[in-house]
Amino acid sequence: MAYQHNHEAMGSQVHAYKADIFCRDETRVDWHSKALWLLREKRDRAAGSLPEWEQLRQLGSEIKLHTLTNLAQYLETFEQNCLANGIKVHWAKDGAEHNRIVHEILASHKVKKLVKSKSMLTEECHLNPYLEQRGIEVIDTDLGERIIQLAKMPPSHIVVPAIHMKKEEVGDLFHDKLGTKAGESDPLYLTRAARAHLREQFLSADAAMTGVNMAIADKGAVVVCTNEGNADMGANLPKLQLHSMGIDKVVPDIDSAAVLLRTLARNATGQPVTTYSAFYRGPQVDGEMHVIIVDNGRTEMMKDKILAESLKCIRCGGCLNTCPVYRRSGGYSYNYTIPGPIGIAVGATHDNTNSIAWACTLCGSCTYVCPTKVPLDKIIHHHRRLKAEAGKLPYGKNAYMPLVGKFMASTTLLNCSMGAARTALRILPGSLLKPFSGAWGKYRELPVAPNSSFEAWFKKHRSL
Amino acid sequence: MSSKHEILNALKLSALTNHPMPSIDVAPRVEDLVGQFETNLKTVAGTLHREGGLAALQAKVDELIAQGLQVISLVEGVTANRDVPPTAHELRDIDYAVIPGDVGVAENGAIWVNNKNLGHRVTPFICENLILALPIHKIVPNMHQAAKEVTLDAGEFGVFIAGPSKTADIEQALVVGAHGACSLNVYLV
Ligand code: SF4
Numbered sequence: 001m002a003y004q005h006n007h008e009a010m011g012s013q014v015h016a017y018k019a020d021i022f023c024r025d026e027t028r029v030d031w032h033s034k035a036l037w038l039l040r041e042k043r044d045r046a047a048g049s050l051p052e053w054e055q056l057r058q059l060g061s062e063i064k065l066h067t068l069t070n071l072a073q074y075l076e077t078f079e080q081n082c083l084a085n086g087i088k089v090h091w092a093k094d095g096a097e098h099n100r101i102v103h104e105i106l107a108s109h110k111v112k113k114l115v116k117s118k119s120m121l122t123e124e125c126h127l128n129p130y131l132e133q134r135g136i137e138v139i140d141t142d143l144g145e146r147i148i149q150l151a152k153m154p155p156s157h158i159v160v161p162a163i164h165m166k167k168e169e170v171g172d173l174f175h176d177k178l179g180t181k182a183g184e185s186d187p188l189y190l191t192r193a194a195r196a197h198l199r200e201q202f203l204s205a206d207a208a209m210t211g212v213n214m215a216i217a218d219k220g221a222v223v224v225c226t227n228e229g230n231a232d233m234g235a236n237l238p239k240l241q242l243h244s245m246g247i248d249k250v251v252p253d254i255d256s257a258a259v260l261l262r263t264l265a266r267n268a269t270g271q272p273v274t275t276y277s278a279f280y281r282g283p284q285v286d287g288e289m290h291v292i293i294v295d296n297g298r299t300e301m302m303k304d305k306i307l308a309e310s311l312k313c314i315r316c317g318g319c320l321n322t323c324p325v326y327r328r329s330g331g332y333s334y335n336y337t338i339p340g341p342i343g344i345a346v347g348a349t350h351d352n353t354n355s356i357a358w359a360c361t362l363c364g365s366c367t368y369v370c371p372t373k374v375p376l377d378k379i380i381h382h383h384r385r386l387k388a389e390a391g392k393l394p395y396g397k398n399a400y401m402p403l404v405g406k407f408m409a410s411t412t413l414l415n416c417s418m419g420a421a422r423t424a425l426r427i428l429p430g431s432l433l434k435p436f437s438g439a440w441g442k443y444r445e446l447p448v449a450p451n452s453s454f455e456a457w458f459k460k461h462r463s464l
Numbered sequence: 465m466s467s468k469h470e471i472l473n474a475l476k477l478s479a480l481t482n483h484p485m486p487s488i489d490v491a492p493r494v495e496d497l498v499g500q501f502e503t504n505l506k507t508v509a510g511t512l513h514r515e516g517g518l519a520a521l522q523a524k525v526d527e528l529i530a531q532g533l534q535v536i537s538l539v540e541g542v543t544a545n546r547d548v549p550p551t552a553h554e555l556r557d558i559d560y561a562v563i564p565g566d567v568g569v570a571e572n573g574a575i576w577v578n579n580k581n582l583g584h585r586v587t588p589f590i591c592e593n594l595i596l597a598l599p600i601h602k603i604v605p606n607m608h609q610a611a612k613e614v615t616l617d618a619g620e621f622g623v624f625i626a627g628p629s630k631t632a633d634i635e636q637a638l639v640v641g642a643h644g645a646c647s648l649n650v651y652l653v
Contacts, residue, residue: 038636058486065483068483071478259607273508278621
């Protein structure tokens, strides 16, 4: 089926290969790029309308940095205050432990159906298949998440997970799975159908699970942001609610959360704030509330001063929308649950193809839009260095990079070779040279070579 | 060793050096708070009713009931035709819920609602349409002020609501009315 066209892109392959699959359909690539650029434009308008935007970015960055540098203390304060509010707190060092804890809680309450709202952390831990194998039905309730869940795909974006799908494909899928009219692709009609379908799920669920946008240490409360209201429809109907959070989600107080709430939605979609920003400071009457605090590699990242800064991220998705590589290679080309610049920052270490650190032009646009000033280009550059030091340069780069180093180090060699290249570019036909430019030259024309080198130009002109 | 202690111990190896907490001091825009609020509420697809206060709200509720709709009111002084049921699930057929808002935020059109005034926590989400009654003097310039004004005691739930529920998950087309309320009307009282 059409909506499954991206399946072949699954599995661990180098970024360029997977991007190539995505790029086969040129009109789709253009459409994808434009859809995301629209979000970037909305973001720019929202940011531009606030005179204090840069101040908020600076505050966001410093609040997160402050919390990260005192993380143990804040996590303990958070736990104590949660306990005082009647919230049960669990700690998980990795995804496996997280899943085990979740399953134990659900099993002890004999939960058959769990409604979930968007959580990249539970994606990271592969929670859904774990629970499904143990007989628990898991319903993702964010519309985009539900679409890709029905299509049996992972998310391709962290805020708009089904951004790669066209409305006709969603129409076919819903016709198949929800019995909507054949050939119907009107977003309003399809959304209403999903609303009716998901209402039944909310009303019949035994438990609800959400991610956490911010965890407030001095109150012992968690903040959950959605536009659809699915997290709150979920958490406030059944008596059992679970919230999974990475250790990096904690902030000192409500004032800090307010700063981040001001930038999160503006940077994600250009809205002044998400429709619902809910603060849970305890279970409902006769209910139970659990918070699971998860490490899963985060403390490891914190041992590296540069990588640690990626934990300032508040998952707004802004860096994906602006990234020229993400927009033209799609979310499935990154070998990680989280794609785009932030996906490289937090995922490159575990990328066994050692290629995603190169899925970046180092243009720095991501760093420029980030509401908490995560230095994404610096982190990505650092990953390349770590890969090189570990002798894990991707195929191709491994072979020629040492040579490049030698060339660069020797003035004579460099001048000679550059001279040769200029001559070659001038006199040899493009078709003969193009294969040497690799993937770079595939969709580009080779540059017109200047007549002389910069070195020669400089010698000639510096006396002027 | 428990996972908690393993995590806390691992944090001792963090490479980050101490960074002070910044002081949050952002200049508020205080001119025409109601006007700002109205503009931003519109941006998030909500509607403001400035005039008439509680009487206008009651008139609206009477009109809805006359149309045969199911209305629940948690606002003192406004009567409707449904009471708070024993279980949250019984709210599934509510057409309109009328709820008091505590604090309005001019900068983004959001309104803080606390569970003390909700009957069931799910009320503002499960209703087909939501009406909030907001005291006019409770509009503050921005989220920093709001953070100081909101109440959230131990065991409570509170939510900033900015407009009706919405989604743009199908080809970026904005659709109002996802899982929560399909419309939001705010009455200044
Ligand atoms: S790195 Fe910054 S821009 Fe990217 S998702 Fe995180 S917070 Fe948003």
